[in-house]
Structure formats: C-alpha cells, structure tokens
Amino acid sequence: TQLLxxxxxxxxxxxxxxxxxxCNSSSVFSSLQWYRQEPGEGPxxxxxxxxxxxxxxxxxxxxxxxDARKDSSLHITAAQPGDTGLYxxxxxxxxxxxxTFGKGTMLLVSP
Amino acid sequence: ETGVTQTPRHLVMGMTNKKSLKCEQHLGHNAMYWxxxxxxxxxxxxxxxxxKEQTENNSVPSRFSPECPNSSHLFLHLHTLQPEDSALYLCxxxxxxxxxxxxxxxxxxxxTVL
Numbered sequence: 380t381q382l383l384x385x386x387x388x389x390x391x392x393x394x395x396x397x398x399x400x401x402c403n404s405s406s407v408f409s410s411l412q413w414y415r416q417e418p419g420e421g422p423x424x425x426x427x428x429x430x431x432x433x434x435x436x437x438x439x440x441x442x443x444x445x446d447a448r449k450d451s452s453l454h455i456t457a458a459q460p461g462d463t464g465l466y467x468x469x470x471x472x473x474x475x476x477x478x479t480f481g482k483g484t485m486l487l488v489s490p
Numbered sequence: 491e492t493g494v495t496q497t498p499r500h501l502v503m504g505m506t507n508k509k510s511l512k513c514e515q516h517l518g519h520n521a522m523y524w525x526x527x528x529x530x531x532x533x534x535x536x537x538x539x540x541x542k543e544q545t546e547n548n549s550v551p552s553r554f555s556p557e558c559p560n561s562s563h564l565f566l567h568l569h570t571l572q573p574e575d576s577a578l579y580l581c582x583x584x585x586x587x588x589x590x591x592x593x594x595x596x597x598x599x600x601x602t603v604l
Contacts, residue, residue: 419597480533482530
C-alpha cells in the first residue's frame with residue numbers, strides 16, 4: 380500500500396483544456412509539496428501547502444490542500460504543451476526532512 | 491539549471507563492472523541525497539548526508555556505496571549491479587536536513603545494467 384496515491388496515472392489532453400490531478404492518503408500531513416519533472420530532468424518544486432483548506436495559485440496552476448490535510452489537488456487551466464511532464468506530490472513526516480513521493484501523474488498536452 | 495549537476499547523464503554497464511556516479515551542488519547547501527526512480531515506482535530515497543555525515547541509509551544493498559568527501563560533492567559507487575538496478579538516479583541538495591528546507595534536484599543519471 381502506497382502512502383500517497385496519485386490519480387490519474389496518465390492524462391493526455393489537447394492544448395486549451397482544463398484538468399485536475401489528485402494526491403490522496405489516509406494519513407494526515409503537516410505539509411505537502413507538488414513537483415513537476417520534465418523529460419530528462421529532475422523534479423522541480425512548484426509549491427508547498429501547509430494549512431488545511433489552503434489554496435495557492437501559480438499562474439494557471441491552482442493547488443489546494445484538503446481541509447483534513449490528507450489530500451491535495453492540482454488544477455491546470457488552459458493547459459499548454461509546456462505543461463507536459465510528470466507531476467509528483469510528496470510529503471515529509473512531522474519533524475523529519477526526508478520526502479516520500481507518490482508515483483506521479485504523467486501529463487501530455489498536445490498542440 | 492537548479493545548481494545541482496550530475497555526471498554522467500547516461501551510463502550503461504555490465505553486471506561485473508565498477509562505476510561511479512558524481513553529483514555536485516553549487517548552492518552552498520549542507521545536505522545531499524541520493525534517490526532512485528524506477529518505472530512504475532515512486533521515487534525512493536537511498537541515502538542522506540548532512541555536513542558530510544551519513545544520516546540515513548534506506549536499506550540499500552551494499553552494492554551501492556555512497557561517499558561524501560565534502561558538502562558540495564556526493565558520489566555513488568556501483569559494483570556487481572543487477573539488471574533490476576537499472577533506473578534514473580537523482581541527486582538532491584538542501585540547506586540542511588530541516589523539515590522546512592527545500593530540496594533541489596539534479597537532472598539525474600540514467601543507468602542501464604546489462
């Protein structure tokens with residue numbers, strides 16, 4: 380059983396469409412991070428959410444942390460080919476530095 | 491460019507070979523990490539070094555041997571690997587191992603074991 384379940388595993392859409400990907404767990408976390416990993420590169424941190432119910436926006440990306448701090452969603456508006464990549468969520472156990480990752484959602488945005 | 495570089499970017503080796511992966515960070519960080527990324531598996535933490543001292547070994551087989559000569563450099567020495575060790579090996583660094591410190595990843599070394 381994975382600590383973090385990400386869905387969907389793979390998503391292929393056309394440019395201009397909206398989408399939402401999810402990161403779920405049965406555990407409660409003090410914070411949750413979203414990363415994007417482009418082909419041939421390492422993951423790059425997009426955002427950290429720390430408060431239950433928190434919403435953060437990064438241009439066309441909207442991140443939400445669940446009220447109970449067990450889950451999170453990432454919504455992309457008007458997706459572009461440059462959004463293509465593997466979207467990973469990750470958490471740290473309280474007081475620890477080490478990250479635990481989900482398997483990720485592979486997003487392909489076609490022109 | 492995240493300030494973390496890894497060499498080589500691609501490596502093909504036989505099961506009897508000995509090779510080393512290198513990671514260098516130019517961010518002035520004190521903590522460095524090795525991760526393994528396999529197909530259809532989550533990113534797995536392998537080793538953590540803080541101020542050159544190994545603070546975590548996540549039950550990694552002894553055929554993987556890390557070395558951290560200083561806070562800027564991290565090596566992963568490989569010997570008698572198995573085909574299932576083929577994966578993307580990622581290095582990361584952070585200011586310290588504090589819970590709020592952000593990790594910055596290198597581009598990875600794509601390893602294929604024949």
